[in-house]
Amino acid sequence: IFTHFSLQFYSTWGVVSACPFHCVCRNLSESLSTLCADKGLLFVPPHVDRRTVELRLADNFITEVGGNDFVNMTGLVDLTLSRNTIHLIRPMAFADLESLRSLHLDGNRLTTIGPKDLAGLTNLQHLIVNNNQLVKVSVEAFDDFLLTLEDLDMSYNNLRRVPWESIQNMASLHTLNLDHNLIDHIAEGVFGELYKLARLDMTSNRLRTLPPDPLFARYILRFLFSILLNFGGNPLHCNCELLWLRRLIRGDDMETCATPTHLAGRYFWSIPEEEFTCEPPLITRHTHKLWVLEGQRATLKCRAIGDPEPIVHWVSPDDRIVANSSRTSSFSNGTLDILVTVARDDGAYTCIAINAAGEATATVDLKIIPLPHRGGVSGNTGSTLVRLSIKNMNPVYLQRSLNIYPLH
Numbered sequence: 001i002f003t004h005f006s007l008q009f010y011s012t013w014g015v016v017s018a019c020p021f022h023c024v025c026r027n028l029s030e031s032l033s034t035l036c037a038d039k040g041l042l043f044v045p046p047h048v049d050r051r052t053v054e055l056r057l058a059d060n061f062i063t064e065v066g067g068n069d070f071v072n073m074t075g076l077v078d079l080t081l082s083r084n085t086i087h088l089i090r091p092m093a094f095a096d097l098e099s100l101r102s103l104h105l106d107g108n109r110l111t112t113i114g115p116k117d118l119a120g121l122t123n124l125q126h127l128i129v130n131n132n133q134l135v136k137v138s139v140e141a142f143d144d145f146l147l148t149l150e151d152l153d154m155s156y157n158n159l160r161r162v163p164w165e166s167i168q169n170m171a172s173l174h175t176l177n178l179d180h181n182l183i184d185h186i187a188e189g190v191f192g193e194l195y196k197l198a199r200l201d202m203t204s205n206r207l208r209t210l211p212p213d214p215l216f217a218r219y220i221l222r223f224l225f226s227i228l229l230n231f232g233g234n235p236l237h238c239n240c241e242l243l244w245l246r247r248l249i250r251g252d253d254m255e256t257c258a259t260p261t262h263l264a265g266r267y268f269w270s271i272p273e274e275e276f277t278c279e280p281p282l283i284t285r286h287t288h289k290l291w292v293l294e295g296q297r298a299t300l301k302c303r304a305i306g307d308p309e310p311i312v313h314w315v316s317p318d319d320r321i322v323a324n325s326s327r328t329s330s331f332s333n334g335t336l337d338i339l340v341t342v343a344r345d346d347g348a349y350t351c352i353a354i355n356a357a358g359e360a361t362a363t364v365d366l367k368i369i370p371l372p373h374r375g376g377v378s379g380n381t382g383s384t385l386v387r388l389s390i391k392n393m394n395p396v397y398l399q400r401s402l403n404i405y406p407l408h
């Protein structure tokens with residue numbers, strides 16, 4: 001027992017009951033610090049005083065945390081586990097750490113953060129998990145500290161996706177570091193409600209485009225809000241979708257365009273606005289007429305090109321946008337599948353290809369050959385429907401305002 005456990009007394013720092021072997025424990029101004037950095041530890045020492053307020057375990061060889069490691073440490077404020085070899089956090093590992101404000105897990109070997117791995121940290125302000133091997137972070141992982149977190153560092157990992165659904169609710173967030181990952185998508189408007197966000201680093205990811213966000217409007221007045229944004233080192237696709245950014249910000253960092261080819265390698269801020277162009281959709285191929293026996297499957301196709309890649313919607317003969325249902329699948333590549341056709345599916349379908357530059361439409365006639373003996377099938381739903389005047393609508397507005405109904 002005594003090889004792992006020793007009593008140490010410090011007259012100048014006050015009396016400390018027990019301190020793990022090799023560690024240094026100090027009771028300064030009535031708050032206990034347990035300092036065990038760089039001691040060759042293979043696990044969290046079991047005899048840490050549960051009243052400790054600060055626990056430093058950096059630069060050891062700890063491989064996992066959880067179980068009883070931090071049980072009953074309800075007064076712990078600061079926990080440092082940086083530069084170990086942690087690959088596993090057991091669910092509820094930190095569940096008792098209701099006072100914890102700062103958790104350092106940087107420089108470890110974590111690949112995932114599961115839904116309950118950080119549960120119970122109801123006062124967490126700083127979460128530092130940079131330089132791990134993260135590929136997945138659960139959407140629920142941050143649930144217990146969404147409103148208290150001020151500082152989130154997940155840089156230098158392997159993240160393709162981040163849980164934007166939770167990040168957008170972090171009302172106190174001040175600094176967000178997501179640089180040096182593989183992120184290829186930022187959800188539209190995620191930073192809109194993060195009024196305290198002052199530093200956002202997205203350097204060296206795989207972003208091809210950035211959605212408009214109120215954050216960038218605040219950035220114009222950055223001297224007022226002292227906002228710092230970094231988006232360099234992303235393969236930006238400099239088409240009309242990024243024109244808003246080109247107009248908005250006078251850049252000081254070195255963004256370059258990766259595509260289209262004629263803009264490749266050019267400095268974003270030096271390209272004239274009129275060169276940020278898009279190609280409106282062009283429907284290159286589509287089904288013209290299709291005859292299907294009632295009850296059979298019908299596959300309608302509509303192929304469109306454009307820059308950015310157009311999204312294809314289908315409008316049914318009764319002027320409703322066709323959505324996915326148990327009977328129908330509408331794929332964004334332009335394929336509409338009706339698995340089991342019924343008589344009322346008969347009619348002219350319109351495929352609409354939309355992108356930021358415009359739209360194109362084509363008509364497909366679907367003829368359902370009725371089975372002779374079926375009775376009681378009503379021809380139409382009979383409801384009055386407002387005709388969509390798609391031609392004159394702004395495509396972005398159209399995408400947002402169309403109500404999507406399943407085919408019945």
Ligand SMILES: *[C@@H]1O[C@H](CO)[C@@H](O)[C@H](O)[C@H]1NC(C)=O
Binds near residue numbers: 014015030051
């Ligand atoms: C720290 O010292 C104070 C007296 O200065 C004492 O009351 C307290 O119990 C000590 N805490 C620990 C954990 O030893």
Ligand SMILES: *[C@@H]1O[C@H](CO)[C@@H](O)[C@H](O)[C@H]1NC(C)=O
Binds near residue numbers: 071072
């Ligand atoms: C934690 O506290 C509970 C209740 O006070 C006690 O029964 C348990 O032994 C403590 N566990 C540890 C590891 O200190």
Ligand SMILES: *[C@@H]1O[C@H](CO)[C@@H](O)[C@H](O)[C@H]1NC(C)=O
Binds near residue numbers: 322329330
């Ligand atoms: C229908 O589901 C497919 C995949 O199952 C998806 O790709 C497509 O976007 C969905 N369509 C609509 C209109 O939601």
Ligand SMILES: *[C@@H]1O[C@H](CO)[C@@H](O)[C@H](O)[C@H]1NC(C)=O
Binds near residue numbers: 301
């Ligand atoms: C469109 O996507 C669906 C689902 O991924 C696939 O089954 C279909 O073959 C695709 N159609 C075309 C024309 O590529």
